[in-house]
Amino acid sequence: MKTSKLHIAFFGSSLVSAYWNGAATYYRGIVRALHARGHHVTFYEPDAYDRQQNRDIPDPEYATVVVYEATEDAVHRCLAQAAAEADMIVKASGVGVFDELLEREVAKLRSDDRLVVFWDVDAPATLDRVHANPNDQFLGLIPLYDLVLTYGGGDPVIRAYEALGARQCVPIYNALDTATHYPVAPEERFACDLAFLGNRLPDREARVEEFFLRPAAATPSQTFLIGGSGWADKPMPANVKYVGHVYTNDHNAFNCTPKAVLNISRESMARYGFSPATRVFEAAGAGACIITDYWEGIDMFFEPDQEILVAKDGDDLAAIIATLTPEQARTIGQAAYRKVLAAHTYEHRVEQLEQVLNGEFVKGEVVKDEVVR
Incomplete structure (x- = not known):
């Protein structure tokens, strides 16, 4: 046709x-x-x-x-x-x-x-x-x-x-939709070391506990922020701030402000692999330093350690966020930004x-x- x-x-x-x-x-x-x-x-x-x-x-x-x-x-x-x-x-x-x-x-x-x-x-x-x-x-x-x-x-x-x-x-x-997701000035309300955006869903919750809440508890000197619907009654460590549903017109600031942005796949998508979430590309389009949980096929889209950081479990994530410097984060974010414009719009x-x-x-x-x- x-x-x-x-x-x-x-x-x-x-x-x-x-x-x-x-x-x-x-x-x-x-x-x-x-x-x-x-x-x-x-x-x-x-x-x-x-x-x-x-x-x-x-x-x-x-x-x-x-x-x-x-x-x-x-x-x-x-x-x-x-x-x-x-x-x-x-x-x-x-x-x-x-x-x-x-x-x-x-x-x-x-x-x-x-x-x-x-x-x-x-x-x-x-x-x-x-x-x-x-x-x-x-x-x-x-x-x-x-x-x-x-x-x-x-x-x-x-x-x-x-x-x-x-x-x-x-x-x-x-x-990446270049008309809606791009670098903007940071906003203090989203300031933190690591931010995660995602709704509370049954086949994601255990992975959020492993890749976000457990590392937050293990690194009390770091600040964490979570956005999305459904998390209000979820017990969280004291260094985690919950900001509720984040409207799409705030996504750029949400991605540009933290030192790093976390992607957590739902369990079924991680199991099949080759399923990058929309927010991975949106964050890359804002020049964010992305940390993702491991799933097969990441390197089809971004080069690990150069354009994206990969954590295989919560301990891995805690070690990454504890040692990641703002300069390293900016370098990785800019590399992801170049890649997404060249190949993933x-x-x-x-x-x-x-x-x-x-x-x-x-x-x-x-x-x-x-x-x-």
Whole structure:
């Protein structure tokens, strides 16, 4: 399918609100870059989970946003509108309302002149779910989609989806949105030695205890800061400050101010590997010195010890933060900043997506001399 000026209908959790919605900045980066390359996106999102009451942005100029009531009738009306207008219909994972209905009905809309795509923004969790339940309806739907795109996961996720019958599975990794994430002046409210930003989720909490709270307790002379929803009643050492939900317009200051910024993967993403969080690229785009928990595939994106620091456990993290100097942190942050601009922006990712849609991308390699059909 040639990609000149596609009309894309995108069913996702929310484009306009990052409230309990970590995928928001990923969606914004992808959709903004699609718009810049001449495509039109209508983003359908449900009015659910108080997201509309906690918007980060107004309706953006780079997409048409349709907020629908969290009812079955409203879903069907949006599906009918998408079928009438779109060349490509995307069902993202984790919409949060009527996901099973959307998975079924979007798959039915496949035709000779319309692609249907399942875009999995949490492939490890989806794959774990269907492997654990042979009666999961999604197992029978996977082969019906023209394409499965994923937030990450590398070869382990590709092989897993292909084994379940996917026609093609391609990771479209997180990246930097240069329009929204960039270096800014530091702000005193985010001053600390190490900051972590992430919502409290069941398969992340144990890793936050290991990679953040235990090192904080072990290094009382260092200051720590945690942002995100859900942590208010979590016991924390005295040298940890909790700042609550951090709106996206504060992310740059949050990343630029601390000596270092910590990335902690959710357990399932760490287990599959090759799943850098959006915030890794956002922090790099602000010139932050990033410390990440270990997961396979880090060196596909940043060079350990030069562009990113890697901790294999809490003891490792405590040793890193205790010895890291501000000068070392600045050097590493600047190296990450150069790398992310050169190789990891959403413009890079959407160029790859267009190659996939044009049949010019096979198993991670762009075919230069022939078009694969």
